[in-house]
Amino acid sequence: MVRFGSSALASEDEPRMTATGTRLSDAPAGTRGVVLRIVGAPPASVDRLTALGVSKGAAVTVLQTYPAFVFACDQTELAVEPAVARTIVIEVLP
């Protein structure tokens, strides 16, 4: 059984991560980063994002922020509404 200390779908109350990270919705186009966690989204939404590859460790690049939010996650290009982008927390890479 392969097990990890923390789940990739860490919930909001996981203490050691809350201090860092930027919400994807706050990142301007061109930002590169790595997904830290998904916060404040209903379980169904977390499931769907995970299935599309948006989970801890995934590399993301913000491509466009309006009229919908568009970003590349790993090799997948995803369009989401702003409310969804708010639930994705990333660590911005320089």
Add this chain to the structure above:
Amino acid sequence: MTSEPLLRLRARPLRIVLAGHPNVGKSVLFGRLTGRYATVSNYPGTTVSVTSGRSIVGAEVCDVVDTPGVNALRGTLSEDEAITRRLLLEDDVDVIVQVGDARNLRRVLLLTAHLAEFEKPMVLVLNMVDEARAHGVDIDADALSAFLGIPVVEAVAVEGRGIAELREALGRAAVPDFPRPAADATAAWAHMHAGRYRRVRARRTARLQEKIARASRDPITGIPILIAVLYVFYLFVGVFGAQTLVALLEEDVFGRWINPAAIAAFGWLTAPGALAPVTALVRDFFVGEYGLITMGLTYAVAIVLPVVTMFFLVFGFLEDSGYIPRLAIFSDRLFRAMGLNGKAVLPMVLGLGCDTMATMTTRILGTAKERLIAILLLALGVPCSAQLATILGILGGVSAAALLTLFGVVLGQLFVVGFLAGRILPGERSEFVLEMPPIRLPQFRNLLVKTVWRVRWYLGEAVPLFLIGTALLFVLDRAGGLTLLTRAAEPIVAGLLGLPRQTAQVFVMGFLRRDYGAAGLLTMARDGLLTGSQSVVALTVMTLFVPCVAQLLMMVKERGWRVALAIVAFVTPVAVLTGAGLNGAFRFFGIGF
């Protein structure tokens, strides 16, 4: 499975199920394995139902099953995903072939973990390795195969590469023997192992495809591109198809050759004396005013066929290019106001091809409420290909203002109804999350095969109905029913809508098939029976009017009788009242086209 030789004859054919993410090429692979055609496009959700076909693997005949794409098989599932899951749970599934996009090993492995839970022999196909390499992605397939305990085949299915390897690997299919990750650790597990078996080199500078992708989604360039696309579409379908080709076929081929020849042929059929009325009846049945040849066949082949052929060709090009889902980026905000989200643009645009198929595609939407609203809007005001083309054909000849009036009224109606439905109907809307397929240059071969396949489908589906409809009209006409109907509908058709009385029969034809009615209107307009304003009113009513029989049956199938009938009961008065309002407004303001 591995210990059993393939050459042993089984009680039933080996059942192979193709499963994988949306838009990774399952249908292409299906076609390559079975020689059967399954519709292939470049957006998720093309395959909405399960298709199966026969294939020979080794010395054995197999049933190959193509399934709708899935993103997950546990947790929260969409309707499509639930269908695929149920299918995989059936006992008679012998081999699961997971088809994955080689660029996206993380997601592939996530789904592999889900599929492994079915405990069936598996083969993993990493498709589109050519695109993966172009993106700098390299996968160590041998090491991955050793880790998963199943054969891993690299393929470029559209070119037929890797198919022979897959056939060979099917004999080695095995139940995955990797240690299963815990449910809540699957994503992390996939992330870790993707990193282990995949190398991503630094990417080259943006390729042309990416530049086009960017231009088509950025509003500053995207809106002008959309307008240009619509204009080219209009040129192909509305001008070249509905005007040039129709004129050629209807006036020259049918008007000068086929119909005169048919009339001459039946002209010989005159018997003297008592038999004369019978022969006259037979003659009229084939070549009279409501003749099978002079009306039914002429409408189907001369008026609608060229239009739908052009439509399928251009539409197929757009489908394969990957452009259509990008429209969701622009329309998300609009659709959210209607209780839907940007994803709804897919069934709406597909409805322009065929509302019946689009009604089925609403399965890709997240909630029951969204599916209901989408089906309602499709029934209300999304014109299908042939109807759209006849609209373009008739009003294109009147004026641009007439065309804009019709589209303005219909789109406004769709928005108002959607807005109200979004507020009144119970339930939730789902969040907008949509994967954008890569922009690709459509393959000429697939485009051609798809168009031919769809035209054949049209001929098989529409021509019989056109003929039945014509025969029905003929009988109705002879029995005096047509006069009765026209008279009964007169207060509405002539009074409220201000149209010529005989338009009533065109509306009846429109119920049999929308394009049949539209072809009737086109003929009326050609004969000078409709003024420009009347054309706008008649086409608006026809567009908003009840769906055709096939669409109604599909609505019943998808949502049940009660919902279907409620939609019809709602749509019909809306159509008539909108037409009446339009007619009143034209008269009041003295507007003429």
